[in-house]
Amino acid sequence: MAQLVTLAEWAQRHGLTLTTVRTQWAYLEGFPPPVCHRDRPAGTGSGGRSREYDLPQLDDWLAHWQAEGRPNRHVMPENPEEYRTLGAIARLVGVNGKTVTQYRDLIDQRADYEDRGARRHYRTRDVVDFLNQRPGHGRASDPASDGRRGTTL
Incomplete structure (x- = not known):
C-alpha cells in the first residue's frame, strides 16, 4: 500500500514551506500528481478536501530535481596550494x-x-x-540564514 501525504506534510518533512512547494514546484513538468483526496474529519466545517500524494514519488522527484540543480564540479587546477x-x-x-x-x-x-x-x-x-561543495539551485549555502525555509535541514 502506498504511503500518502499532503503537500503540507511533505514540505514539513523536508524543511520546506508549503508556499515554496505550491508556487514554485507543483506546477513544474514531471511533478507527481495527487493520487486521491483525504476526507475532512467529521464536524470540521466546509472547504476543499486535501489532496494526497504518493510519498515515494514526491521524494524521487525531489532527489531528481536537486541532482539536476547541482552546480558543475570544477577540476582542481595545477598548483592548488598556490x-x-x-x-x-x-x-x-x-x-x-x-x-x-x-x-x-x-x-x-x-x-x-x-x-x-x-x-x-x-x-x-x-x-x-x-x-x-555548494548545495545547488534552491539551496542556501547557509541554511540558518535562508528565509525561504520554514526550518533548517
Missing part, C-alpha cells in the same frame, strides 16, 4: 568572476588567505573545494 585572487581562481576553473566573488564572505570563513596590499589572495584548493 595563493591567488578570486578572479584568478575563477579564470582557472573557467567561470565568470561573479560566480566566485558572490561567495566572498563564506570563502573568507572557510579558506586560508593572505592580505597582500589591496588584494586578498586565497589558497586555490580551498576555494575550488568550496565551489564544489
Whole structure:
C-alpha cells in the first residue's frame, strides 16, 4: 500500500514551506500528481478536501530535481596550494568572476588567505573545494540564514 501525504506534510518533512512547494514546484513538468483526496474529519466545517500524494514519488522527484540543480564540479587546477585572487581562481576553473566573488564572505570563513596590499589572495584548493561543495539551485549555502525555509535541514 502506498504511503500518502499532503503537500503540507511533505514540505514539513523536508524543511520546506508549503508556499515554496505550491508556487514554485507543483506546477513544474514531471511533478507527481495527487493520487486521491483525504476526507475532512467529521464536524470540521466546509472547504476543499486535501489532496494526497504518493510519498515515494514526491521524494524521487525531489532527489531528481536537486541532482539536476547541482552546480558543475570544477577540476582542481595545477598548483592548488598556490595563493591567488578570486578572479584568478575563477579564470582557472573557467567561470565568470561573479560566480566566485558572490561567495566572498563564506570563502573568507572557510579558506586560508593572505592580505597582500589591496588584494586578498586565497589558497586555490580551498576555494575550488568550496565551489564544489555548494548545495545547488534552491539551496542556501547557509541554511540558518535562508528565509525561504520554514526550518533548517
